[in-house]
Amino acid sequence: MKHTKFAWLLAATAIVMLVLSGCPTGTDPVLDTNTDLASLAIDGVTLSPAFAAGTIAYTATVPYSTTSVTVSAAALTATSTVTGTGAKALVVGANTISVVVTAEDATTKTYTVTVTRTAPATIADVTSLRISDVMLSPLFDPAITTYDGTANGGVASVLVSATMASPFAVVTVNGVSATQAVTLGANPTNLSIVITAEDGVTTKTYTVAITQLPVFDAATSVNIEYLVTESINGTILADVLVGTNAENGTAFGYTDANGKVTLSTPKTDAGITSMKDGYAANTLQIADASAVTSAVLVNQHLGMITKEAAPVMANIALIAKTADLSDLAPYTGTAIDTNGPTFLVVIAGGTYGCAPTAWSGFGAKLDFGRTPTTFNGIEGVMMAEPEWDAGNGMYLTYFLFDLSDIGMPAGTQDVRIVAYDVANNRGEYRTPIIFNYNPGGVDISAGTFKAFKVDLRNFPVSRGYFGETNSSTMALNQYEGRDTSYRASIEFKFQEAATTTNVAITGFDVYRSTDNVTFVKIGSQIYGAPNSGSLSAPPNADVDGVHTYFDTDSRLVMDGSTIYYYKIVAINGSFTNESSVGQCYLSAPFSYNLSAPLNRATMSAAAPHNYSFTISNTSLWNASQSDFFCFSLKIREKSGTWKFIGQFRYNFSTAAFQIKYGNGSWFTLADFGLAPADITYADGTITIKAAVLDSANVNWALGGAMAYQNGVAYQWDITGDSDVLGGGGHPAWFEKTTSGGLSRTYGNGYNEGGDAMNGLFEFNVIN
Incomplete structure (x- = not known):
């Protein structure tokens, strides 16, 4: 009995356990439901x-x-x-x-x-097409599909490069990848350039028939480095097509990132043309290039949008020795005697008429040993309106140059003529001429050079296209993505040693060196008659007697370390006198920006206001690079008059800011009852504290403390000196005096009517 009961109990327990195993209890885990x-x-x-x-x-x-x-x-x-x-x-x-x-x-x-x-692109267009060592005719236009090509002599193969409108298109040349060079065969070599769109179906074909030109004869050619700028005052131009041509061959190439290209050029009767889309054309003719190693080409911005780029030619056509021009005869390139009446007639020809224009300032000018610009050279008188010459397919304009009684130094002179048409297309002609009228002159050995100064100034902007009266700026690389330029001038007086009496000279030569050992003549100023320098009316001994020369070479380097040495050789007939050496360098560029008060800020009339601006190149802020940093703070009512003008500078020798008072005297901040911390510099930021504006003697505009009016809008800017004070209206600048020279670097943008790069700032005053 006991055994039977025990078996039953075991079976019952098993059944209960089985049931319980399928039933949840309070201690079972909950399954995760998160589906994120x-x-x-x-x-x-x-x-x-x-x-x-x-x-x-x-x-x-x-x-x-x-x-x-x-x-x-x-x-x-x-x-x-x-x-x-x-x-x-x-x-x-x-x-x-x-x-x-x-x-x-x-x-x-x-x-x-x-x-x-996305669906495959069907774009098979090209935005640019270039073939190495090949000049296309016409110039490439995406809409034109058939071209003639001219290859440089001696070129064995060429490469095609194209910029696609679609990044997914591919290009082949004669059925193979464009990355493979194409060998030039017998003239012509035909190229089939096929652009295939991404869809593999849409195509566009350009055909080019390339004719290879003869190789320049090495005995009759010379390699010349060409530098292309957008103006005498402008910036270098890259990717400009430059070609040289003559009867014995042709060469061409594109300027590199530095605006330069070296081409084989005929020694005699060379013609050089430079072209760039969006710019006017430039033509340079050199009658004798045998001793030329470099030349500058100038491609202006087009002066009229309705006119296209087209070459301009200029040359001396006629000569006359009578005042009434009754004996006009063809000029044959022989020597010229300028004793007595002497007139040259220059013909300028182009697709458009060559004439004086508002933007170029002249139609044609002539000079000796340097390129004519607005501020130098003899201006030609236009004899009649441009007339169309059907035979040559261009307008011809005649300019008369009066060289009567101009005495020249003995020897050959490099005569240069520049002509512009109404669209700014430019032509330059250079030819050597022997002038037989060489007056003996007088001995000038007792004369002394005084006030000799080399003045190099640079700007991080392009200062204009043609040059300004009494100034000239040249081309450099860009700074902060903007055009840059510089002006290089040499000034001196030539006087008796013991007095201020000016000694007349008939001209002078200018020499330059980078090592103070080897000097190269860079140009001349030929007066043609005794000249005692500048003369003001009424006479002023302090400024009279100054001779000025502008170095228009575009190759100077703006790095703050390359030193340029200059010297002058004064000339009077056959007599000369050499100056000592003056030296200078082009400082590194900089710009500055307004920072506080912010543009369109709202300010309280009762609260003190500080003014801050920043400079971009802090390496200039040390005594090895700069003697002074000069600047002005200007505040005006937006619709009214000036309310504050203060002129300041930082003196690097004393490591302190100074304030200008009167018309030339500089004083310390303490002289005005101000603390050194009232104008500060830190990490490129200059701050002018409110206490400075509260000092009555600092304010040139009112002679009293700056007072803000409730509800008035004000404008402020940082400049250098100020034209309202009788100064030159320059932007802020660093300067460094060298031995016989002065280096200045201006930091301006002339943006929105202001001198700072970010323009003129405005703020409103409320209670």
């Missing part, structure tokens, strides 16, 4: 919107070239699983990719990404 993703991404593709766990629908776009994408995702919780990731093939159009998250309790959530693969 922690991350979702497609390699190399941006999702829209940006991923968020609560957002389940996304879009993305990929180019046609993308045939598949890789999807990656991670669940927010470790108990969830993710499917739908990995590589996904794409068809053109919409592709829906589903990523499914399954929670621990089997709940699911689906994230979708619609990836649109």
